[in-house]
Amino acid sequence: MAKPRIYTTTAIVLKYRNYGESDRFITFLSRDLGQVQGFARGVRRSTSKLTGHLELFYNVRVSLAIGKNTDVITEVEILKTPIKINNSLNILSCALNITELALNLSTEGPGNEMIYDLLDQTISRLNVTEEDNAEKLLAYYQLNLLFISGLAPEYKACVECRDELTQQDHLYSATSGGTICPNCTNKQIGSFINLSVNSIKVLRYIENADIKSLEQFTIPESVISEVNEILNLHINHHIDRKLRSSSFFKGID
Numbered sequence: 001m002a003k004p005r006i007y008t009t010t011a012i013v014l015k016y017r018n019y020g021e022s023d024r025f026i027t028f029l030s031r032d033l034g035q036v037q038g039f040a041r042g043v044r045r046s047t048s049k050l051t052g053h054l055e056l057f058y059n060v061r062v063s064l065a066i067g068k069n070t071d072v073i074t075e076v077e078i079l080k081t082p083i084k085i086n087n088s089l090n091i092l093s094c095a096l097n098i099t100e101l102a103l104n105l106s107t108e109g110p111g112n113e114m115i116y117d118l119l120d121q122t123i124s125r126l127n128v129t130e131e132d133n134a135e136k137l138l139a140y141y142q143l144n145l146l147f148i149s150g151l152a153p154e155y156k157a158c159v160e161c162r163d164e165l166t167q168q169d170h171l172y173s174a175t176s177g178g179t180i181c182p183n184c185t186n187k188q189i190g191s192f193i194n195l196s197v198n199s200i201k202v203l204r205y206i207e208n209a210d211i212k213s214l215e216q217f218t219i220p221e222s223v224i225s226e227v228n229e230i231l232n233l234h235i236n237h238h239i240d241r242k243l244r245s246s247s248f249f250k251g252i253d
């Protein structure tokens, strides 16, 4: 019998789905191969060599044997175990939100290196940061992912007349893809939400910030909430489905 072909890649565990009594399907984001699905046989048995190696957010070196329908996980070496994420519901909620986004905006195959690096970097910071920084890191991830994906909201000029925005509060429209100046607001039909001048400043700051200096940067809670809300609205409009993790956690606290 011919030996199965085996390949090895570095990847982050994005999600899993239990199957049968002791198995799981695992979805990874691999740096060089994009989204990869693997079947983890016996992973929920205490005696399996895979047990405890394929938890959410783990960064692993994984070998898979090419299967007829799904590739089968044969070996796993753990590289990073960001388990402190689970100590805070707030941080866990943000981490689930970002892995869900990675699932929605990454693809199979090459070309996902920037999404992988951003995910790896953000998960690593979420694992060590103070709880108060979770929303800032979420906004950092959301905005950078939107830029990588070519879907970033417009917050420097009016999306209708292209005039540069003046330093004042504006309205944001998900359907228009960004901010609308007061002159154009009157001509528009549709739903808007307020985008304060402080939130616009924060979006501009995050766009150019590195992740560690962002953690040191104080942002009032009301402002970062508004930034998260705008980015969520923008993402939900551009991704053709609701983020299950964010809607799930809304009901808890």
Ligand SMILES: [Zn+2]
Residues within 6 Å of the ligand: 158, 159, 160, 161, 162, 163, 180, 181, 182, 183, 184, 185
């Ligand atoms: Zn305008």
